[in-house]
Every structure is written in C-alpha cells, then in structure tokens.
Amino acid sequence: MKLPPTLTARLVATGTGLLLLALVSISLTLWVTWNMQGGAAAVNEAGRMRMQTYRLALVLHTTGNGDEARALARGFEESLALLEGGDPSRPLFVPWSPPSRARFTAVRTRWQALRARWLDGTPDPDLVQESAGFVALVDGLVAAIEAQISRWTTVLQMFQLALVGLAITSAVLMFYSGYVFVLRPLAGLKKGLAAVQSGELRTRVEVDSGDEFGELAAGFNDMTRTLQSLYLDLEEKVREKTRRVEHERQRLADLYEVSAFVAEAPTLDALARGFAGHVRRIARADACAVRLRAEDPRRFVLVAHELLPDDLAAANACIESGACHCGEVTVQSQTRVIPIASAERPTLGYCVRAGFTTVVSVPVRIHERLLGEVNLFYRGPVDLSNEDRDLLDALASHFASALASQRAAALEREAAVAEERGLLARELHDSIAQALLFMKIQVGLLRQAAQRGDHAAAERGIAELETGVRDCYADVRELLLHFRTRTSEQDIEPALRTTLQKFEHQTGLPARLSMQGHGVPLAPDVQVQVLHILQEALSNVRKHARARHVELRVQPAPHWRFEVHDDGAGFDPQRPGADATRVGLRIMQERALRIGARVQVHSAPGAGCTLVLELPATGPAAMPAPAAQALA
Structure with missing residues (x-):
C-alpha cells in the first residue's frame, strides 16, 4: 500500500x-x-x-x-x-x-x-x-x-x-494549502478540544489523513474515549450545562452575525433582504416580511421578505395602518405575538389563506422614531420567552441603526456628487467652453471668408481652428490627468512629484521639486485645492511661457508656501487683458479663497514668471463673507 x-x-x-x-x-x-x-x-x-x-x-x-x-x-x-x-x-x-x-x-x-x-x-x-x-x-x-x-x-x-x-495566485494557493493541510485539521482539532472542554466527552475528530495531523487526531480520539469512560457518571450534568452554554453562545453568535451584516450591507435592498433572511432563521419562522414606514405615516411598504408566497407579498406590498394586524405598530409598541385565526376583528385574510396562524410583530425604531416593523409568520402557535423578545428587539435596533446609517450615507453621497458636478462644471466652463467659443467665432469668420472667396483668410481660419482643436484636446487631457490625481492624508510630496512627472511627460521640459524642512500635514480637501492651483500654474507654463526649465519650491514651515518658477518669456502683470493666462489666474485665486490662501504672480517680459501660493500659518482660515458671496 x-x-x-x-x-x-x-x-x-x-x-x-x-x-x-x-x-x-x-x-x-x-x-x-x-x-x-x-x-x-x-x-x-x-x-x-x-x-x-x-x-x-x-x-x-x-x-x-x-x-x-x-x-x-x-x-x-x-x-x-x-x-x-x-x-x-x-x-x-x-x-x-x-x-x-x-x-x-x-x-x-x-x-x-x-x-x-x-x-x-x-x-x-x-x-x-x-x-x-x-x-x-x-x-x-x-x-x-x-x-x-x-x-x-x-x-x-x-x-x-x-x-x-x-x-496573487501563488499567495492564494499558499493560503489555500495552509488552510487545507494545516488550518482545517487544526480547526477540527480545536473544535473538538472546545467541545471536550465544554463537557462533550463523546466528541470524536474525523481522521481523514495519514499525516501528522491524522496521528494527532487519532490520539485525540483515544484521549476523549478515556475521558468519557472516567467521567461517565457526570455525563448528564455536562450535557445539560453544554446545552445552556450552547444556547447562550448561539444567541451571541446570532446577534454578532446580524450586527456584522447590517454594518457591511452595501445598499438598502441588500440590507432589508439579508436582515429578513437572518431574522427568519434565528426566530425559526416560516416566513418573514420587513416593512418600512412610507412618507405617509399611515402606510407601510413591504421592502423585503423571505419565503413569503408571491401572491401574499404582492397583495401586501403597501398596507394602511389599521387594515390588518401588520402595520398596527406605533412608537410605544412592544414585540407582540398575534394569533391570526382567533383575532376578534376582521382582517384582510391573506395570511389565513396562506396557511399562517400566528404573526409576531417587532417594531423598528430609533431615538423614539418609528421606522417600520418586522413580521414573522408561523404555521403554528408560538411562545416567545423574555430572552427571545430581547433578542428580537436587539436585532431590530441594529437594523434601525443600519437604516439610519444608510440614509445618512446616501445624503453624503448626494452632497459629494453635487460638489463634484459643480467642480466639473467650473473646470469645463473655464477651459473647454472658452476654447469652443473661440472655435465658434473662427467658424463664423471661415464661413464669411468662403462666401467672399478669400482663400488666404480661409486658410488662416482653418489654421486657427486647428490650433483651437489642439488646445481643447490638451485641456481635456489635462483635466483627465488632474481629476485622476490622488492625495495622501499624511504627506503631499508624492502627489507633487506625480504632478511634475505628468508635466514633464506632457511638455518634455525638466521640472524639479525642492522641499525645505517639514510641516504639519495638510488636510485632504486642502491638498486637493493646492494641487489644482499648482496644476493650473503648470498648465499656463506649458501654454504660454516657452520656458526651458521649471522649478517647484515648497516651504512647509513656518507655514506652507509653494512657488512655481519658470525661465520663460514672462509677461507684464499690469497689462490689461482677458487672455487664457488671466482666466487661469482667476481660477487659481478662486480656489485659494476656498482654503483661505493667497496667490501672487511676479513676472516681467523676458524675465520668466514666479507664482506664489501661501497658506495661513494656522491652517485654512474661515472664508471672508465678501469672498464667499463672490464665489457663490
């Protein structure tokens, strides 16, 4: 063999x-x-x-x-x-x-x-x-x-x-091998040992291999047989104690399982469906229904059910308070056991036709606010102990907390989406929209030149359109790169280096980062605004400066200071005009206002340009009222 x-x-x-x-x-x-x-x-x-x-x-x-x-x-x-x-x-x-x-x-x-x-x-x-x-x-x-x-x-x-x-496959395979060859046999031995420690001397571990764990399992079985023969007279007491301990352990395990599930449920539908399945299994019910209070407080909407007949679920999709036993819950209500067949007042009759004789109503509330109820259906009589009622109330409380968290998270996501859409709208308006307006004007001029038969003007218009398309395409790529930039909650240096690498890749110009000292880490929202301001400054260098070298100087202490310096053609900051450079400067100033910072530009024709971004010494200050009104 x-x-x-x-x-x-x-x-x-x-x-x-x-x-x-x-x-x-x-x-x-x-x-x-x-x-x-x-x-x-x-x-x-x-x-x-x-x-x-x-x-x-x-x-x-x-x-x-x-x-x-x-x-x-x-x-x-x-x-x-x-x-x-x-x-x-x-x-x-x-x-x-x-x-x-x-x-x-x-x-x-x-x-x-x-x-x-x-x-x-x-x-x-x-x-x-x-x-x-x-x-x-x-x-x-x-x-x-x-x-x-x-x-x-x-x-x-x-x-x-x-x-x-x-x-990844190797890691998974090693983990799987460790689980199959080590952890699973060890878990079997550990489970058997736990059972022996709780008094189950009849426990035997399955010997399914001939390796070291198989030998250990065989020795464990020999040990339990010896212990069983020694403590045979205490078996009944041990069995009773084990049942009680197992019952308590099961209650705690059920409560922990439901708590872990409701904390990790991704959506309201998944939360309701999963909770219905868990509660039905824990309560050993024949069916379960989860109803939430509608905008009209007199109505309860069926959001999930488990093993409920389809016709019954369809008929009870929305019920009014007082029309049946389901939906009669109030803020002061407690968990109730309702015998359907012996009810004195008439009901809708769907539960009786489905074969149910008893329904348990568990209110779902949080902070004295009723959110809904959980209905457990049985085809026989039910006797709930105080421990069972407490367990159902605890499960309903966890479910109510999860519902409140889901709604709060939905509001936060909605606010985040609205803010992100506003940011995208501003970026598109300040960059691509202007380029499209320029091309629209050039198309009109091109049409006029074609009608006049002015081929030279038409050629100039086509060249201007090509330039506009290239600039618009560059703006789109730059926006995509900027919105993919991620910041670190601890240090902004990696994000700055990533930004300079993208700039070098786009332009082929050497860009150097110079940091002096260490400062207090910036908050994530402040990092985002700082990066967008620096990216807009680098974009202006790429479009207008005709520079050979670019340097980003960062001074974290005594307060954060960022300088973008280039050796390009420069310009006169006092010269009136509304070209693309000044549009970019306006965007940077708006972003700086949002975090209480200040943007300055130092330049002269032929002497390059230096953009300075200074943050307050104690972090972003509150935005002044005139600035907030201007941004609004």
Missing part, C-alpha cells in the same frame, strides 16, 4: 511548483527585455544611417570630395550589414517582421542604386530630392522597428501582468 505523503512533503511540493512557475515567468520577461534592448539599439543604428545619408549628401553637394564620400558610404554599408546580421554582444538586432523586412530591403535596394550614381564622380542635380526620399525610406524602417518594439513592450506588459497574477 502506498503511504500518503506527509505534511512537510505536501508543503515542499506546493512551494517547489510555485517557484518553478515564477522562474519560468521571470525567464520569459528577461527574454522579452533582451529583444527590446536589441531593437532599441537597432533604432539608434538606423537613425545613424539617416545622419550618414545627410552627411554624404552634404559632402557631394558642397565639396564633392570623393574620398570622404566613399568613407561615408562604407560607414553606411557597415550600418546596413550590422542591422542585417546583428551584434549579440551589444546587444543589437532588428526584431524582424514582414513590414520591417520589406522596408529594410527597400532601403538596401535604393542605396545600391543611389551609391552607383553618387560615387561615380558625375554631378547629380537631383541629389537633394533623392537624399530626402532615401531618408524617408530610412524613417520608414525606423518606424517599422519601433512598431515591433511597441509590440514587444505590449508582450512585456502582459508578462508583467502575468507575474502579478502569478504572485
């Missing part, structure tokens, strides 16, 4: 398998990276061919030096040979694909034809045009190589995602 593997062997086998998968994934990633490095070197070499072509054309066009031209031609041919054969030591090799192979063949064929003409010593009047066309072929080769590198980049990203998935 083959012996089952030990626990150690199982864990080692699982870990080894995961390690092999990780090594294979890492090897594939390194291989793709190697191909990308070779492709990048090939792009550089192809770009060198373009430079050699320009130099050869320049030599032939100016001096006609045959020796220098032949040296340049040999260098070009060496580059062709290097691209075709590759150089693994660098590494350098072309990631061949049908487009790149075809473009390389076209370049080599065209070079052979041009070389014979350019180096035969005869002046070529079409040298400039031919060299430009040949450079275009080289550019096509570079583009084909870059396209293949892009595909390799996509493959690398897929491998990286696969590595992430592998890491």
Whole structure:
C-alpha cells in the first residue's frame, strides 16, 4: 500500500511548483527585455544611417570630395550589414517582421542604386530630392522597428501582468494549502478540544489523513474515549450545562452575525433582504416580511421578505395602518405575538389563506422614531420567552441603526456628487467652453471668408481652428490627468512629484521639486485645492511661457508656501487683458479663497514668471463673507 505523503512533503511540493512557475515567468520577461534592448539599439543604428545619408549628401553637394564620400558610404554599408546580421554582444538586432523586412530591403535596394550614381564622380542635380526620399525610406524602417518594439513592450506588459497574477495566485494557493493541510485539521482539532472542554466527552475528530495531523487526531480520539469512560457518571450534568452554554453562545453568535451584516450591507435592498433572511432563521419562522414606514405615516411598504408566497407579498406590498394586524405598530409598541385565526376583528385574510396562524410583530425604531416593523409568520402557535423578545428587539435596533446609517450615507453621497458636478462644471466652463467659443467665432469668420472667396483668410481660419482643436484636446487631457490625481492624508510630496512627472511627460521640459524642512500635514480637501492651483500654474507654463526649465519650491514651515518658477518669456502683470493666462489666474485665486490662501504672480517680459501660493500659518482660515458671496 502506498503511504500518503506527509505534511512537510505536501508543503515542499506546493512551494517547489510555485517557484518553478515564477522562474519560468521571470525567464520569459528577461527574454522579452533582451529583444527590446536589441531593437532599441537597432533604432539608434538606423537613425545613424539617416545622419550618414545627410552627411554624404552634404559632402557631394558642397565639396564633392570623393574620398570622404566613399568613407561615408562604407560607414553606411557597415550600418546596413550590422542591422542585417546583428551584434549579440551589444546587444543589437532588428526584431524582424514582414513590414520591417520589406522596408529594410527597400532601403538596401535604393542605396545600391543611389551609391552607383553618387560615387561615380558625375554631378547629380537631383541629389537633394533623392537624399530626402532615401531618408524617408530610412524613417520608414525606423518606424517599422519601433512598431515591433511597441509590440514587444505590449508582450512585456502582459508578462508583467502575468507575474502579478502569478504572485496573487501563488499567495492564494499558499493560503489555500495552509488552510487545507494545516488550518482545517487544526480547526477540527480545536473544535473538538472546545467541545471536550465544554463537557462533550463523546466528541470524536474525523481522521481523514495519514499525516501528522491524522496521528494527532487519532490520539485525540483515544484521549476523549478515556475521558468519557472516567467521567461517565457526570455525563448528564455536562450535557445539560453544554446545552445552556450552547444556547447562550448561539444567541451571541446570532446577534454578532446580524450586527456584522447590517454594518457591511452595501445598499438598502441588500440590507432589508439579508436582515429578513437572518431574522427568519434565528426566530425559526416560516416566513418573514420587513416593512418600512412610507412618507405617509399611515402606510407601510413591504421592502423585503423571505419565503413569503408571491401572491401574499404582492397583495401586501403597501398596507394602511389599521387594515390588518401588520402595520398596527406605533412608537410605544412592544414585540407582540398575534394569533391570526382567533383575532376578534376582521382582517384582510391573506395570511389565513396562506396557511399562517400566528404573526409576531417587532417594531423598528430609533431615538423614539418609528421606522417600520418586522413580521414573522408561523404555521403554528408560538411562545416567545423574555430572552427571545430581547433578542428580537436587539436585532431590530441594529437594523434601525443600519437604516439610519444608510440614509445618512446616501445624503453624503448626494452632497459629494453635487460638489463634484459643480467642480466639473467650473473646470469645463473655464477651459473647454472658452476654447469652443473661440472655435465658434473662427467658424463664423471661415464661413464669411468662403462666401467672399478669400482663400488666404480661409486658410488662416482653418489654421486657427486647428490650433483651437489642439488646445481643447490638451485641456481635456489635462483635466483627465488632474481629476485622476490622488492625495495622501499624511504627506503631499508624492502627489507633487506625480504632478511634475505628468508635466514633464506632457511638455518634455525638466521640472524639479525642492522641499525645505517639514510641516504639519495638510488636510485632504486642502491638498486637493493646492494641487489644482499648482496644476493650473503648470498648465499656463506649458501654454504660454516657452520656458526651458521649471522649478517647484515648497516651504512647509513656518507655514506652507509653494512657488512655481519658470525661465520663460514672462509677461507684464499690469497689462490689461482677458487672455487664457488671466482666466487661469482667476481660477487659481478662486480656489485659494476656498482654503483661505493667497496667490501672487511676479513676472516681467523676458524675465520668466514666479507664482506664489501661501497658506495661513494656522491652517485654512474661515472664508471672508465678501469672498464667499463672490464665489457663490
């Protein structure tokens, strides 16, 4: 008979398998990276061919030096040979694909034809045009190589995602292996030990493996059999005590389970449905209905039910107070047991036809305010003890608190959505709307020029429209990037670095962050406004400054101070006008007013520009009444 593997062997086998998968994934990633490095070197070499072509054309066009031209031609041919054969030591090799192979063949064929003409010593009047066309072929080769590198980049990203998935899968598998091989047997032993500690000496643990835990379970069973034989005369007392303890434990577990559920329920519908199921199971009812008070306090709406017949649920979707036993609850009402069949006054009769004989009404209230009721239906008589009533009242109280929390959360979400919509409206109005208005004016001018037949004016209008479209598209991308920016509750530095990285990616300009000292962390809402002001300042630099360098200086103490400095063209702050720069400055000033801050601009033509944002020394101050009225 083959012996089952030990626990150690199982864990080692699982870990080894995961390690092999990780090594294979890492090897594939390194291989793709190697191909990308070779492709990048090939792009550089192809770009060198373009430079050699320009130099050869320049030599032939100016001096006609045959020796220098032949040296340049040999260098070009060496580059062709290097691209075709590759150089693994660098590494350098072309990631061949049908487009790149075809473009390389076209370049080599065209070079052979041009070389014979350019180096035969005869002046070529079409040298400039031919060299430009040949450079275009080289550019096509570079583009084909870059396209293949892009595909390799996509493959690398897929491998990286696969590595992430592998890491997650490995963690889950390790957790699962630990649960199956260790935690579950250990939980069985722990459960058995708990049962023995509570007096259940008949407890036996299932031996379902031959590993160390199986041996431990077998020893545990031997121990419980010995204890049972020793304490057989105390078995009845232990059983009674166990029942009482189990009853109390079950009550506490039910209360904890419902409390945890109502605290985590995502929606009102999920809360009501889940609560109905939990209460019906705990109360051992045949059906359960949860009703909430409508806007009209005399009506109760059925929001969820469990095992209630469909016709009964449809007929009782909304009942008026006094029409039936359900809906007669008030703020002062207590949990009641109502015998339906023996009721003296007439009812709607739906419960009787459904076979129910008893209904338990549990009021749902909070802070002396009635929210609804929970109805438990039984097909037999019910006798509730005081403990059962207390448990049902406690469950209803937790449900009422969850309802109040759901409503408060809904109000908060509504307020947050309204605020976010207002923010979006302001951003769109201050950026994209102005660009669209500009394009609308240009369209009108273009139509007038077309009607007059003024082609020059029409061309200028088209150019202005193209500029407006580019600016509008840039504003949209900038808004998307800005709204994706997230702040830290502890430190604003990571968000600032992210903002500068996005600026460098958009403009290609170097941007440096300089922070001096440490200060009190900013509140999240203040961080958001500060980031938007700095982003608007960087946007103005990108659009108007024509700068070469940008620096963001941050001084946290004694109070927060932010400076955005550029070495661009600058402007005169006193010059009247309402261009896009001043619109951006107005937006920044409005945002600064909301957090009690101050924005200043220092600039002069040809001397760059410095924007200063200063926050109050003790945090955001209360907004002055005139400023609040102006923003409103």
